[in-house]
Amino acid sequence: MDNMEMDELFDKLNALVKEKKYRELKAELIEMNEVDIANFMEDLNSEQTVVVFRMLPKELATDVFAALPVENQQQIITSITDNELSVIVNDLYVDDAVDMLEELPANVVKRVLKNSSPDTRKLINQFLNYPDDSAGSVMTAEYIGLRKTMTVRDAFEYIRENGVDKETIYTCYVTDDTRCLEGVITVKDLLMNPYETVIGDIMDDNVIKVTTTEDQENVAMIFNDYDLLSLPVVDNEDRLVGIITVDDVMDVMEEEATEDIQKMAAIIPSEKPYLKTDVLTLARNRIPWLLVLMFSSLFTGAILLKYENAFAAVPLLVTFVPMLMDTGGNSGSQASTMIIRGMAVGDIELPDAAKVLWKEIRVGMICGFILASANFVRLMIQYPGHTMISFVVVLSVFCTVIIAKSIGSMLPMLAKAIHLDPALVASPMLTTVVDAASLMIYFTFASRILGLMNN
Amino acid sequence: MDNMEMDELFDKLNALVKEKKYRELKAELIEMNEVDIANFMEDLNSEQTVVVFRMLPKELATDVFAALPVENQQQIITSITDNELSVIVNDLYVDDAVDMLEELPANVVKRVLKNSSPDTRKLINQFLNYPDDSAGSVMTAEYIGLRKTMTVRDAFEYIRENGVDKETIYTCYVTDDTRCLEGVITVKDLLMNPYETVIGDIMDDNVIKVTTTEDQENVAMIFNDYDLLSLPVVDNEDRLVGIITVDDVMDVMEEEATEDIQKMAAIIPSEKPYLKTDVLTLARNRIPWLLVLMFSSLFTGAILLKYENAFAAVPLLVTFVPMLMDTGGNSGSQASTMIIRGMAVGDIELPDAAKVLWKEIRVGMICGFILASANFVRLMIQYPGHTMISFVVVLSVFCTVIIAKSIGSMLPMLAKAIHLDPALVASPMLTTVVDAASLMIYFTFASRILGLMNN
Numbered sequence: 001m002d003n004m005e006m007d008e009l010f011d012k013l014n015a016l017v018k019e020k021k022y023r024e025l026k027a028e029l030i031e032m033n034e035v036d037i038a039n040f041m042e043d044l045n046s047e048q049t050v051v052v053f054r055m056l057p058k059e060l061a062t063d064v065f066a067a068l069p070v071e072n073q074q075q076i077i078t079s080i081t082d083n084e085l086s087v088i089v090n091d092l093y094v095d096d097a098v099d100m101l102e103e104l105p106a107n108v109v110k111r112v113l114k115n116s117s118p119d120t121r122k123l124i125n126q127f128l129n130y131p132d133d134s135a136g137s138v139m140t141a142e143y144i145g146l147r148k149t150m151t152v153r154d155a156f157e158y159i160r161e162n163g164v165d166k167e168t169i170y171t172c173y174v175t176d177d178t179r180c181l182e183g184v185i186t187v188k189d190l191l192m193n194p195y196e197t198v199i200g201d202i203m204d205d206n207v208i209k210v211t212t213t214e215d216q217e218n219v220a221m222i223f224n225d226y227d228l229l230s231l232p233v234v235d236n237e238d239r240l241v242g243i244i245t246v247d248d249v250m251d252v253m254e255e256e257a258t259e260d261i262q263k264m265a266a267i268i269p270s271e272k273p274y275l276k277t278d279v280l281t282l283a284r285n286r287i288p289w290l291l292v293l294m295f296s297s298l299f300t301g302a303i304l305l306k307y308e309n310a311f312a313a314v315p316l317l318v319t320f321v322p323m324l325m326d327t328g329g330n331s332g333s334q335a336s337t338m339i340i341r342g343m344a345v346g347d348i349e350l351p352d353a354a355k356v357l358w359k360e361i362r363v364g365m366i367c368g369f370i371l372a373s374a375n376f377v378r379l380m381i382q383y384p385g386h387t388m389i390s391f392v393v394v395l396s397v398f399c400t401v402i403i404a405k406s407i408g409s410m411l412p413m414l415a416k417a418i419h420l421d422p423a424l425v426a427s428p429m430l431t432t433v434v435d436a437a438s439l440m441i442y443f444t445f446a447s448r449i450l451g452l453m454n455n
Numbered sequence: 456m457d458n459m460e461m462d463e464l465f466d467k468l469n470a471l472v473k474e475k476k477y478r479e480l481k482a483e484l485i486e487m488n489e490v491d492i493a494n495f496m497e498d499l500n501s502e503q504t505v506v507v508f509r510m511l512p513k514e515l516a517t518d519v520f521a522a523l524p525v526e527n528q529q530q531i532i533t534s535i536t537d538n539e540l541s542v543i544v545n546d547l548y549v550d551d552a553v554d555m556l557e558e559l560p561a562n563v564v565k566r567v568l569k570n571s572s573p574d575t576r577k578l579i580n581q582f583l584n585y586p587d588d589s590a591g592s593v594m595t596a597e598y599i600g601l602r603k604t605m606t607v608r609d610a611f612e613y614i615r616e617n618g619v620d621k622e623t624i625y626t627c628y629v630t631d632d633t634r635c636l637e638g639v640i641t642v643k644d645l646l647m648n649p650y651e652t653v654i655g656d657i658m659d660d661n662v663i664k665v666t667t668t669e670d671q672e673n674v675a676m677i678f679n680d681y682d683l684l685s686l687p688v689v690d691n692e693d694r695l696v697g698i699i700t701v702d703d704v705m706d707v708m709e710e711e712a713t714e715d716i717q718k719m720a721a722i723i724p725s726e727k728p729y730l731k732t733d734v735l736t737l738a739r740n741r742i743p744w745l746l747v748l749m750f751s752s753l754f755t756g757a758i759l760l761k762y763e764n765a766f767a768a769v770p771l772l773v774t775f776v777p778m779l780m781d782t783g784g785n786s787g788s789q790a791s792t793m794i795i796r797g798m799a800v801g802d803i804e805l806p807d808a809a810k811v812l813w814k815e816i817r818v819g820m821i822c823g824f825i826l827a828s829a830n831f832v833r834l835m836i837q838y839p840g841h842t843m844i845s846f847v848v849v850l851s852v853f854c855t856v857i858i859a860k861s862i863g864s865m866l867p868m869l870a871k872a873i874h875l876d877p878a879l880v881a882s883p884m885l886t887t888v889v890d891a892a893s894l895m896i897y898f899t900f901a902s903r904i905l906g907l908m909n910n
Contacts, residue, residue, distance in 0.1 A: 031661060035681050160646055169643050170625050170684075187642055188624050191615055206486060224709060226490050227702035229625075229684065246701050247682035253705065254679060257712035258796050264716070265792035266785055273802040274793050279814055283821035286789045290826055290856075293785050295833075300777035308770045315763045318773070322755035322780065322890060330721055330748050330886075334741045337720035338729050341713055347728040359734060366738035371749055378750075401745075431785075435777060 010040050017048055026055045034060060038067035046075045054080075062091040069276075070103040077108055086115040093167050094120070095140035095248065098127045135219050136212035138252060139233045139242035144172040148182055148200030152190050155199060159187070168245050171230045174203050179239040181207055181232055209234050212241060216252045221346050223249045260344055263423035264337065266293065296432040300325075303436060307443045310450075316386065317446060320393050321439070327371060327397060328404040328438035332430050335360050335408030340422045343412065353413050360409040361402060368401035392445045399445075400438040407433055465495050472503055481510045489515060493522035501530045509535075517546040524731075525558040532563055541570040548622050549575070550595035550703065553582045590674050591667035593707060594688045594697035599627040603637055603655030607645050610654060614642070623700050626685045629658050634694040636662055636687055664689050667696060671707045676801050678704045715799055718878035719792065721748060751887040755780075758891060762898045765905075771841065772901060775848050776894070782826060782852060783859040783893035787885050790815050790863030795877045798867065808868050815864040816857060823856035847900045854900075855893040862888055 009028075016025040029037055029052070037056070041049055041064070053076050056064055065073060065088055077085060089097060089112055097116075101109050101124065113121050123141050130136025144166050146155050155172065163169040172190075174183040183203035193202055209232045210219055222231060223246060231244045259269040266289035270277060304321070311318050339356060342348035348356065372394045379390035408430055412422035464483075471480040484492055484507070492511070496504055496519070508531050511519055520528060520543055532540060544552060544567055552571075556564050556579065568576050578596050585591025599621050601610050610627065618624040627645075629638040638658035648657055664687045665674055677686060678701060686699045714724040721744035725732060759776070766773050794811060797803035803811065827849045834845035863885055867877035 033661065033663065033681065156646065163643060163646060169646070187646075188618060191611065191618060191624070191642075206488065208488065224702075224705050226488065227705075229701070246684070246705075247679075250679050250682075250701075250705065250708065253708050253712075254800055257708075257716075258800065261712075261716060261719070261792060261796050264719075265788050267789050267792065274797040275803060275807060275810065275814075279817045279821065282793075282814070282818045283825075286786070286818065287822050287825050290782065290785055290789075290822060291829060294778055294782050294826055294830070294852075297778040297781040298774075298833075300781075301774040304777060305771070305774040308773065311766060311773065312770070315767070316760070318763065318766065319753075319756040319760040321776075322759065323749055323752040325777065325780070326752040326755075326886060326890070327745060327749050330745055331741070333720050334722050334745075337716060337722065338737075341716050342729040345709060345713065348730060352730060355730065359730075359737070362734045363737045363741065366734065367742050367745060370738075370742050371745055374746060375749070378753075397749075431781060435781070 006036070013040055017044065017052065022051075022055060025052070029055070030057060030060065034063035035067050037064045038072075041072060042069060049075050050079045058087070059091075062088055066092055066096040070100055073100055074104055074108055077104075077112065082111075082115050085112065086117075089116045090120050091165075093140050093142055094123050094127055094242075095138065095167075097124055098137075101128065130212055133216045134212060135210045135214040135216060135233050135244060136242070138216050138219065138248050139212070139244045140167050140248075141242045142167045143230070143232075143240075143243040144169050145240070146172045146174050146185065146199055148174050148176075148198070148203060150199045151195065152193050152197045152199070152202075153195040155185075155190055156195075168230050168243070171228075171243075173232050173240055173243070174199060175240050181209060181234055181238060181240045183207060184232070207232060210244075211236065217256050217344070219244060220249050220253045220256060224253075225346075256344070260340065260423045263421065264340065266290070293432060296429075297435065300432065300435045300439060303439045303443070307446075310443060310446055314389065314446075314450065316383070316389060320396075320442070324393075324396055324400055324438045324442050325435050328400040328434040329431050331364070331367060331401045332404035332408035332434040335363075335405040336412050336426045336430050339409050339412045340426060343416060343422055350413060350417055353410070356409050356413065357406060360405040364402035364405035367405070368398040371401060372398040388450055392442070392449050395449075396438070396442040396445050399441050400434075403437050403441065404434045407437065461491070468495055472499065472507065477506075477510060480507070484510070485512060485515065489518035490522050492519045493527075496527060497524060504530050505534045513542070514546075517543055521547055521551040525555055528555050529559055529563055532559075532567065537566075537570050540567065541572075544571045545575050546620075548595045548597055549578050549582055549697075550593065550622075552579055553592075556583065585667055588671045589667060590665045590669040590671060590688050590699060591697070593671050593674065593703050594667070594699045595622050595703075596697045597621045598685075598687075598695075598698040599624050600695070601627050601629050601640065601654055602631075603629050603653070603658060605654045606650065607648050607652045607654070607657075608650040610640075610645055611650075623685050623698070626683075626698075628687050628695055628698070629654060630695050636664060636689055636693060636695045638662060639687070662687060665699075666691065672711050672799070674699055675704050675708045675711060679708075680801075711799070715795065715878045718876065719795065721745070748887060751884075752890065755887065755890045755894060758894045758898070762901075765898060765901055769844065769901075769905065771838070771844060775851075775897070779848075779851055779855055779893045779897050780890050783855040783889040784886050786819070786822060786856045787859035787863030787889040790818075790860040791867050791881045791885050794864050794867045795881060798871060798877055805868060805872055808865070811864050811868065812861060815860040819857035819860035822860070823853040826856060827853040843905055847897070847904050850900050850904075851893070851897040854896050855889075858892050858896065859889045862892065 013025060013028060016028070041052055044052060049072050053061060053064070065076065101112060104112070113124065116124065127136070142165055144159055144163060146158065150158070159169055170187045172185050173181060174185060176182055183205040184207045185199060185203040189202055208222065208226055208228065210222065212233055212235055219231065222228070229246050232240055233242045233244060235241050255271060262269040268285040268288060270281065270285055339348060375397055376390065376394045379393060383390060411430055412426035415422045415425035468480060468483060496507055499507060504527050508516065508519070520531065556567060559567070568579065571579065582591070597620055599614055599618060601613065605613070614624055625642045627640050628636060629640060631637055638660040639662045640654060640658040644657055663677065663681055663683065665677065667688055667690055674686065677683070684701050687695055688697045688699060690696050710726060717724040723740040723743060725736065725740055794803060830852055831845065831849045834848060838845060866885055867881035870877045870880035
């Protein structure tokens with residue numbers, strides 16, 4: 001179904017809701033994917049949301065509930081009975097429940113926890129304690145755990161009995177009596193071996209795993225490197241506490257990329273979608289860096305002012321200032337972007353610093369030479385008389401590009417070396433540093449070559 | 456195993472290679488994950504690569520081969536016999552083979568194709584024809600296809616017999632005689648139902664699918680929205696031609712995010728890792744936008760020059776130019792970044808334009824007010840006598856921020872509306888447009904309020 005067909009379907013469903021043709025509506029809904037139902041319900045008003053939710057069959061209802069945004073979840077929670085709430089909460093995967101609870105107001109959280117079974121409540125509380133962005137905060141508790149003495153037949157039986165509630169059944173984890181992780185076996189391995197085979201003989205005991213405190217960005221990198229469907233998470237004693245599934249990792253990847261992109265644009269990152277973020281929050285996320293950058297650019301202004309007699313003597317000089325600053329800024333941010341992204345995806349590491357700098361200097365020389373030449377041609381045509389000024393401009397462009405690329409590539413690595421976030425530190429600071437550098441280069445050349453000032 | 460342990464292991468393996476202790480080396484290697492072996496082999500020289508590759512057991516060898524970078528693949532191809540090559544090529548998943556062939560020089564490609572079985576060759580040729588970045592270019596041909604008349608028992612038997620070579624067995628596709636896609640069933644469904652159940656009764660016939668020409672960015676969005684492990688790809692006649700698996704989609708997501716980030720930084724995107732890209736290519740990817748932006752910033756320079764008598768009359772004015780331009784640029788790029796990323800992940804669509812503009816105007820008013828106030832306080836302290844100039848600066852900051860946010864949010868949407876890439880068009884162009892706008896605002900206020908010029 002493409003977007004247009006989906007829009008048509010939604011229009012039809014909306015009409016059914018308005019006309020209160022609930023039987024027809026229900027018939028349509030139960031044929032649909034839970035994600036599509038959730039998308040449809042998002043735009044309903046609070047009352048309609050609850051009506052539609054109540055007409056869903058029980059299992060579908062929980063799946064739809066998990067896929068809804070937290071606003072709609074809250075509407076539903078506040079209008080169903082404790083009993084109904086209890087069923088939903090105990091049916092939710094722990095990671096979905098935790099994601100929801102982190103967003104809900106305290107009184108609603110209290111009611112949800114009151115209506116969970118003691119086991120679920122304990123798990124939820126444990127999960128709520130894992131630091132944000134850690135492996136523990138992304139994992140779920142519902143995995144298939146096997147013993148190595150089981151046969152393939154036992155394993156299948158166990159999966160048939162217990163698999164319905166597990167987030168993934170395709171990778172099973174083999175643990176000992178103390179819940180220590182001993183090995184991993186996929187359903188594919190199980191299917192490819194005779195029923196009598198003992199799990200211990202065919203499991204892979206070289207398990208790729210992480211601890212609960214591992215950064216979620218590294219988790220995403222591990223999934224990507226090893227093409228995993230799920231990854232076991234252990235505590236400090238190597239006991240299996242949960243698994244991370246690939247669908248949650250895709251969310252992490254998108255989130256981390258968005259975060260890096262926002263940081264590079266001098267925005268305090270936020271996970272909420274743009275259209276659902278209120279104006280005040282948007283402003284609050286943008287003002288701090290704007291203020292910092294505004295005041296640091298006063299420094300550039302001070303440099304300009306210092307050379308005001310140069311402007312007075314040769315007014316033409318001022319016309320090249322934006323070009324130089326922009327070219328420096330763009331050259332620098334090209335370099336810093338390559339390095340920040342390269343480090344984020346694991347292509348570039350700190351020991352590569354010298355290699356990177358040497359590379360950027362050469363790239364800078366090539367880019368600088370071409371930009372300077374282009375400028376030279378233009379200046380010769382536009383200001384044929386001003387050979388010396390042209391010379392100053394061309395030389396400044398060349399040097400600015402090289403310096404900008406060097407600073408742009410080294411700032412992120414420096415940030416990383418002192419354990420700061422490269423994206424956060426490097427990009428927003430870069431403009432100011434490079435602006436100042438390019439102006440100083442320009443006026444140094446101008447004063448030396450044109451002999452404008454007394455030095 | 457963490458990074459440090461891995462480094463130690465690699466050191467040990469390298470020592471074994473150097474001392475030619477091949478038996479011990481082999482014993483270590485066969486215990487390792489194919490991805491780790493590939494990572495280890497990457498840094499070997501050409502001769503060592505081939506020696507190590509030859510000592511791997513056959514099945515492991517193909518997996519390692521698939522995980523190697525194309526340079527090492529080429530080294531191996533050129534030093535093994537036609538027979539060995541034939542085994543490897545026929546064992547590779549079609550998508551991995553195609554990825555490799557797209558990078559290899561023509562004579563090597565010819566040799567590879569000569570040594571593939573006719574079926575493989577036909578598939579490879581077909582896959583090579585799908586446009587870059589399309590669903591067809593990411594998919595693979597190795598899927599489990601079932602018939603709806605089969606029982607669960609039949610299905611398991613079929614999977615046991617044919618599953619080894621399939622890229623994923625966990626989602627099976629049900630087709631009719633003409634290979635038309637009729638439904639989908641997961642191994643979980645199969646496991647949860649009695650052996651006698653007929654596939655047609657339990658399969659899901661509401662299949663989420665894409666056509667071969669679908670953009671890979673949309674494919675990634677569909678995976679993310681519906682939490683899929685694989686997605687069927689059909690041709691125009693709705694015949695199943697292949698599947699896309701989640702591991703390849705993670706690569707697509709990373710690639711698309713990198714591409715967007717590079718475009719926003721005015722770089723022509725490239726898929727190759729930074730350290731493996733030569734200096735000339737890096738320079739070539741950066742020069743075009745630098746040139747375009749350099750020449751367009753001359754426009755800003757021209758505006759500055761036009762107001763040179765204002766500078767001559769009030770030299771202090773020049774000191775605020777970088778601050779205004781930077782603040783405008785930063786405000787604008789914050790807005791454009793939010794919108795470009797929001798459109799990339801599907802949160803914002805074209806019909807939201809009015810909502811977005813109104814939001815950005817309000818965010819701009821808040822940010823502008825705070826930045827203007829901060830400036831006002833500073834100006835009162837630093838230049839107590841220059842009330843009117845301060846007034847000009849403060850007013851300019853306020854208006855520039857609002858204009859910059861409006862332009863910054865609308866440029867990407869405009870680009871999308873005329874079917875251009877928002878990241879490519881909006882970000883690099885933004886600086887120039889906003890620079891010009893902020894200068895014009897500044898000098899308009901300056902000339903009106905300070906009465907500097909004759910208008």
